[in-house]
Amino acid sequence: MSDILERWRAGEGFPDVLVIDGHTHVGDWPHGPNFNSVEEMARGAVAVMDANGVDAACVLSGGHMWQGCDYTIGNDDLIELVSRVPDRLIPFAHVNPNDNLASIRTELDRVYAAGCRCIKLINEYQGNYPGDGPNLMEVYRFASRYGMLVANHHWEIRVLSRLAVEFPTVDFVCAHYWKEQDELLVNASNVYANIWDIGPVGWLERAFKRLGPEKFLFGSDAFMNPMSVGIGPVVYADIPDDHKKMILGLNQSRLLDKVGALPKPFKEKFAL
DSSP: OOHHHHHHHTTOOOTTOOOEEEEEEESOOTTOOSOSSHHHHHHHHHHHHHHHTOOEEEEEEOGGGSTTSOHHHHHHHHHHHHHHSTTTEEEEEOOOTTSOHHHHHHHHHHHHHTTOOEEEEOGGGTTTOOTTSHHHHHHHHHHHHHTOEEEESOOOHHHHHHHHHHOTTSOEEESSOOGGGHHHHHHOTTEEEEOOOOOSTTHHHHHHHHHOSTTEEOOOOBTTSOTHHHHHHHHTSSSOHHHHHIIIIIHHHHHHHHTTOSOHHHHHHTTO
8 A cells, every 4th residue: 555645645745755746837817817916826825735745836927928928027926926935936937939039038048047947838829839949949048058947838749859859958848748758758868747637547657657757747737726636646546655756756856956946945855
């Protein structure tokens, strides 16, 4: 029997297990805001994490990522939010590739100077801008130059295969896992998948057994969803607890630590 599962079911959370939600959003969205202000974001995010036994969350700006919005405002909110809760929240800054290249470069410089070491893209929802279009290639070059982690809502497999080879020092995270990514996850050492998706019963467990635990990262798409929708498939999976620990937080912590984004308290508490 899994000790992690039994303790979680007993309402004890995750004692001595590092848990990092690698996929959360804050702020306004087209279908409604999850928090109405940065102050409320800070209070609410911590309350939700505490209720679910989650140590830290990778936070992405909300509706300002959508086409036609000013993404710099979303980054402003993100930077202020993380300054309020620096030991629990990890910022993933955003740029819209449809903006002019000079403005994108300026924003990348600004968020990096503010301490952001991770980027989240969602170009599929921004006029379906190509994942290897010229402005995004500049983003990847910036990430390679300064050592940043890059996540995206969705990359075409052919595009991500190219990026993984062209930027071998950049770790790329698919924000939603699909079985079509399997071959690339096996063959590309710098490609990972966040587990957030909805599939038939056992779909994720089968993926863990098929590919191993090394390439998977826990995520829930909170704070629009309950964090439990991402936790449940991991804790209930018929895999060893050591593998659950990797997926719940250790894999993500390694990627974050590599770019200097892992909060120091976790490095000390879990001897990372």
